[in-house]
Amino acid sequence: METNPPAPRAILVGIQLPSVDDVAHAASIEELGRLVKTLGYEVVGTMSQKRDEIAGGTVLGKGRLEELAAITGGTGVVGSMAIPQKSKARERFENADRKSDAAQTEPDPDAPLKPEFVIVDHDISPSQARNLERATGAQVLDRTGVIVEIFDRHAHSREAKLQIEIARLKYVSPRLRESLAGGGRQRGSGAGESDLDLERRKIRDRLAELKGQLENIKRDNDQRRSARRDQLRVALVGYTNAGKSSLMRALTGSEVLVADKLFATLDTTVRALKPETKPRVLVSDTVGFIKKLPHDLVASFRSTLAEALEASLLLFVVDASDPTYESQLEVSRDVLREIGAEVVPSRLLLNKIDRVGEADRTALRAKHPDAILLSAKLPGDTAALRETIITFFEAAMVEDQIVLPYAKQGLLGEVYENARVLSEDYDATGRIIKVRGLPGAIARLRRTLATS
Numbered sequence: 001m002e003t004n005p006p007a008p009r010a011i012l013v014g015i016q017l018p019s020v021d022d023v024a025h026a027a028s029i030e031e032l033g034r035l036v037k038t039l040g041y042e043v044v045g046t047m048s049q050k051r052d053e054i055a056g057g058t059v060l061g062k063g064r065l066e067e068l069a070a071i072t073g074g075t076g077v078v079g080s081m082a083i084p085q086k087s088k089a090r091e092r093f094e095n096a097d098r099k100s101d102a103a104q105t106e107p108d109p110d111a112p113l114k115p116e117f118v119i120v121d122h123d124i125s126p127s128q129a130r131n132l133e134r135a136t137g138a139q140v141l142d143r144t145g146v147i148v149e150i151f152d153r154h155a156h157s158r159e160a161k162l163q164i165e166i167a168r169l170k171y172v173s174p175r176l177r178e179s180l181a182g183g184g185r186q187r188g189s190g191a192g193e194s195d196l197d198l199e200r201r202k203i204r205d206r207l208a209e210l211k212g213q214l215e216n217i218k219r220d221n222d223q224r225r226s227a228r229r230d231q232l233r234v235a236l237v238g239y240t241n242a243g244k245s246s247l248m249r250a251l252t253g254s255e256v257l258v259a260d261k262l263f264a265t266l267d268t269t270v271r272a273l274k275p276e277t278k279p280r281v282l283v284s285d286t287v288g289f290i291k292k293l294p295h296d297l298v299a300s301f302r303s304t305l306a307e308a309l310e311a312s313l314l315l316f317v318v319d320a321s322d323p324t325y326e327s328q329l330e331v332s333r334d335v336l337r338e339i340g341a342e343v344v345p346s347r348l349l350l351n352k353i354d355r356v357g358e359a360d361r362t363a364l365r366a367k368h369p370d371a372i373l374l375s376a377k378l379p380g381d382t383a384a385l386r387e388t389i390i391t392f393f394e395a396a397m398v399e400d401q402i403v404l405p406y407a408k409q410g411l412l413g414e415v416y417e418n419a420r421v422l423s424e425d426y427d428a429t430g431r432i433i434k435v436r437g438l439p440g441a442i443a444r445l446r447r448t449l450a451t452s
């Protein structure tokens, strides 16, 4: 009988620090669960502990660690127990999944299925991970490891792939010592050391190579961006799963991926607002944010988010039906500040309002008087959003007059592309064109005319 291999089972571990209240703690664990499910794992349980800090060799206190080990089938002590064979999986867990599936070709049907993964809702050090692996007999991943893996699976464009490989190598590199030392192939220590050195050097070389490739792509992108500089640009930004791609679809008619997954979108997509306006408005869909976003990933995505930086208007999307929407808002604001986007004018979009009751809507309106309440699922709402965008740009546009000499009629297309033509007239000097457009776009048209 052919069955799908069982999903790897995972138990979540959260430490509640004094600064975090119960609601926020529960939300963070719930989100970790969604991240883990996005990875294709089954969440079989959660273990939480209140602690003053995430210090110590094993993250959890002794009693809790023993409880956890009882569930995973470990000894509960770090002791000298060998790291489980699968330990290298932290660096290449996908392969490890297959390995662990293979190891269970003849399971005892009565035995309770033990989780093979312990997933910690914080960034932990490589040695904490190793100690936890020793005590639990399970493979240990932290939040960053999970996010890096999701990004790795979802990246499509060459740029995103390069960025993620860089983030991944940076994540893996400090963890190599444990992996190589714990792989069971205990050779002379000298040989082991040189293996490690070799691996590290390979990673350094690869990082340099990747950064070079990324530079080239960035140069191309910068050129493309500067060509779009004076166009009407709006960017959808915000927390993952807030509905950015759904709004992108509604506004532009494009078939970007919409999915009830975290980090469905990793690549920036740019499309024109539909029905098209004159001059046209370009809309960008961008990668979402998340709490405790690994710093390397923020850095990696800076260039992807550079699209957002160049927009004249940011549409800041929040899932208003999420009870923790305020912390999402805060996280998104932090990331935008970190990439320097807080200077771009923005509108707050409280999305998924179809899932919010009347009383909560009233409260939302009172709390965020300038926000737009809407649902990406309601055509009336997205049509109104389109009007809001158009109004925003109309207010920024000016009327002006351009004279296109008869010798330069070839540039007429350029004029139509960058401004709305109100009227055309002719006299001895050439074509007199009344236009409406962004001041920057009109100034650039004049420069083009003067120099061509």
Ligand SMILES: Nc1nc2c(ncn2[C@@H]2O[C@H](COP(=O)(O)OP(=O)(O)OP(=O)(O)O)[C@@H](O)[C@H]2O)c(=O)[nH]1
Residues within 6 Å of the ligand: 239, 240, 241, 242, 243, 244, 245, 246, 247, 257, 258, 259, 260, 261, 262, 263, 264, 265, 266, 286, 287, 288, 289, 351, 352, 353, 354, 355, 374, 375, 376, 377, 378
């Ligand atoms: N009920 C309801 N669901 C929505 C709305 N907008 C989006 N969704 C759903 O929310 C989920 C996430 O939507 P996406 O548009 O993929 O979200 P995103 O912000 O692009 O997410 P990432 O790409 O992962 O950052 C999907 O299942 C959508 O169908 C809405 O207004 N109402």
Ligand SMILES: [Mg+2]
Residues within 6 Å of the ligand: 244, 245, 246, 257, 258, 264, 265
């Ligand atoms: Mg998306």
